Amino acid sequence: MSVAETCFNVPQCALAIEDIFRRAGFPEGAFQTLLIGSDRVNHVIADRRVAAVTLTGSVGAGISVATQAGKELKKSVLELGGSDPFYCDAQR
Numbered sequence: 817m818s819v820a821e822t823c824f825n826v827p828q829c830a831l832a833i834e835d836i837f838r839r840a841g842f843p844e845g846a847f848q849t850l851l852i853g854s855d856r857v858n859h860v861i862a863d864r865r866v867a868a869v870t871l872t873g874s875v876g877a878g879i880s881v882a883t884q885a886g887k888e889l890k891k892s893v894l895e896l897g898g899s900d901p902f903y904c905d906a907q908r
Contacts, residue, residue, distance in 0.1 A: 827851055858884045868892065 830849040837847035850860060854877070861869055861884045868891035871881045878896040885892040 854880070857881065861885055861890065862888055866890065871895070 827849070834847050834849045838844070850856075852860070857880070860866060861881070869881055869885045870893040871878055872895040875896050878894045882892055882894060
């Protein structure tokens, strides 16, 4: 299972990714978007069903997520502080 807790100002992006997983034939619940407040993130990270955490966000949010993931001994990938997305094209 993969869970996305998305930034409050772009929830449609995560919902679209969830829809892509569903249409691609992944089992229901294989990818889930959580539209929750920051006060509930630690509880989600602590859940035994969550194996790893990714975050694209502020340095402050990254510190919080990394701290909780470390306490739970869960893998984490953080992309912090920037607002410059990029696209990798295998054809180039």
